[in-house]
Amino acid sequence: MRILLAASFVLMNVVIYLVMSILYRRYRLPVLLPALTATFTVVVLLMGFHISYETYMIGGDWINRLLGPAVVSLAYPLYKQRHVLWKNLPAILGGTVTGLMVGMFSGLLMAAGLGFSKLYVLSILPKSITTAVAIQISSNLGGDSSLTSVFVMVAGFTGAIGGPYIIKLFRIRSESGIGIGLGTASHALGTAKALEYGEESVSMSSVAMTVCAIVGSIAGPLVAWIMYH
């Protein structure tokens, strides 16, 4: 019974995701991104049928378990673009570390300053890092992984929708700067946006995204420690 329930939740998840991907491929609007629409559909269905999140997670956990190997698999695109990484190592590493620090501290200080509880503050911390890694960092620090996952999405949309305005307003001129900026601040959603700025932007963005995840998982606990000790 339990296995049947789990399997049907997994199936529901897959079907909803595939349907939403088809919808996205047809219209290409950022608000139709499957990560957003599929999650929304799942939440609406669960609430409509009065199924608790805990019950759903009997199946959800099966999918969750693939997040670990998903993080490991990021080694593959990084390896494929190792020449981009080695050639631009100072710019990528320097930009990512500086930006990540500013991003983490600004988020923490604003949230803590406005009186949000530690749970929210810690969940905001890894917002610019790709979801699979961010929720791991967040739960290790005592944040909430679903809050973090939503925050990561907001950070992603900021770059994917606001990116072009930010680039113009703050005069970001080089293709590589645009790519590293989008990848560090807005992970995969930023990298998708970088497509519009050329080949160099995309590869820089994708490398910056992975570097950001690695650096962030080291810096995250450090920043949290500085804030709360």
Next chain:
Amino acid sequence: MKIIRIIAEVCLLYVFFLAGGYLQELLHLPIPGSIVGLLLLFVLLLLKIVPVKLIENGSSFILAYLPMFFIPATAGIMNHLDIFSGRGLLLIGILVISSVLTMVVTAHSSQWIAARSVKRLTRRTYRARNVQGKGKEA
């Protein structure tokens, strides 16, 4: 046939994930085991100990469907719906401002570093050329 290959490769990635977790516990590393697994695989790929063919299909498969794996974790937001109303909206504002800051600072510092290294490179070639030129004069 391809599906079997993909499943086998995903299993291999899972082994790297487990190995990363094991190393992390053994060495008391402050970073998640999955990241240790990522670094481990990256280094082994660079050293050509693990041929890229062994993980190519599995990685591409996972990465192509990546957003699907986030759905269960993200759906947990149904227990925190208060963040979409009242004071919760402040959080959205904070996230947007902080993300803009992240992007601007990252882009400008990386541009600054790139420009500096280009300048150093041209200075070096200029100096080298000068030295050559002087050599010819003498």
